[in-house]
Amino acid sequence: DTLxxxxxxxxxxxxxxxxxxxxxxxxxxxxxxxxxPARTPVRTPSTTIxxxxxxxxxxxxxxxxxxxxTFTELLRKWQTVKKTAVRNRSTxxxxxxxxxxxxxxxxxxxxxxxxxxxxYEMTSRGVTVNRYQELTPGKKYxxxxxxxxxxxxxxDTTGQVLKDAEDTYNVNYTIExxxxxxxxxxxxLINSPAPAKTR
Numbered sequence: 001d002t003l004x005x006x007x008x009x010x011x012x013x014x015x016x017x018x019x020x021x022x023x024x025x026x027x028x029x030x031x032x033x034x035x036x037p038a039r040t041p042v043r044t045p046s047t048t049i050x051x052x053x054x055x056x057x058x059x060x061x062x063x064x065x066x067x068x069x070t071f072t073e074l075l076r077k078w079q080t081v082k083k084t085a086v087r088n089r090s091t092x093x094x095x096x097x098x099x100x101x102x103x104x105x106x107x108x109x110x111x112x113x114x115x116x117x118x119x120y121e122m123t124s125r126g127v128t129v130n131r132y133q134e135l136t137p138g139k140k141y142x143x144x145x146x147x148x149x150x151x152x153x154x155x156d157t158t159g160q161v162l163k164d165a166e167d168t169y170n171v172n173y174t175i176e177x178x179x180x181x182x183x184x185x186x187x188x189l190i191n192s193p194a195p196a197k198t199r
Contacts, residue, residue, distance in 0.1 A: 071143045072129045074182050079124040086120035089113045099178055100185035121152040143173045
C-alpha cells in the first residue's frame with residue numbers, strides 16, 4: 001500500500017520522486033534481514049520438547065526399583081537371621097526383622113525346637129521378589145517372593161539327621177513400615193508350582 005501511494009504521488013509531481021524513493025529502499029532492507037533470524041528459534045523449542053518426556057520416564061522406574069530392592073534386602077536379612085535362630089534356637093534377633101503375627105509364629109517355632117531338642121541347619125539358595133502390591137499407601141505391602149533353601153532337621157540329643165531337603169516355595173509376605181523401618185509382619189506359604197519344585 002505504501003508503494004502504491006508513493007507511485008501515485010510520483011506521477012503527480014516529478015520533484016518528489018528522488019526524495020521519496022531512497023527511504024523506501026532502506027525500509028525494505030530491514031524487513032528482509034529480520035526474517036531469517038525469526039526461523040532459527042522455531043527449531044530450538046522442538047528439540048527441548050522431545051527431550052523432556054525421556055527425562056521423566058526413568059525417575060518413576062527408579063522409585064519402583066528402589067522399593068523392590070528394599071524388600072529384597074529385607075527378605076535376605078530375614079534368611080540370615082532365620083538361619084542363626086533355627087540353628088541356635090535363639091529368638092534375640094527376630095525382632096530386628098519381624099513384627100506382629102510373623103514374630104509370634106517364629107518365636108513359637110523356636111520354643112518348639114528348644115522343648116523337643118531339635119534344630120535346623122539351613123542354607124539360603126536365594127530370594128527373588130516377583131511382584132508387590134500396595135495395601136496401605138507408602139506403609140504396607142503384600143510382597144510375593146520365591147524362596148530357595150536347603151534345610152537339614154537334626155535331633156540334638158543323638159545328632160541324627162531326621163530330614164534334609166532342597167526346598168523351593170512361594171511366599172506372600174506382608175511388609176510394613178513401623179517407625180521408619182521395614183518389618184515382615186506376616187507371611188503365607190503359597191503352593192509352589194510343579195516346575196519350581198523340580199529345580
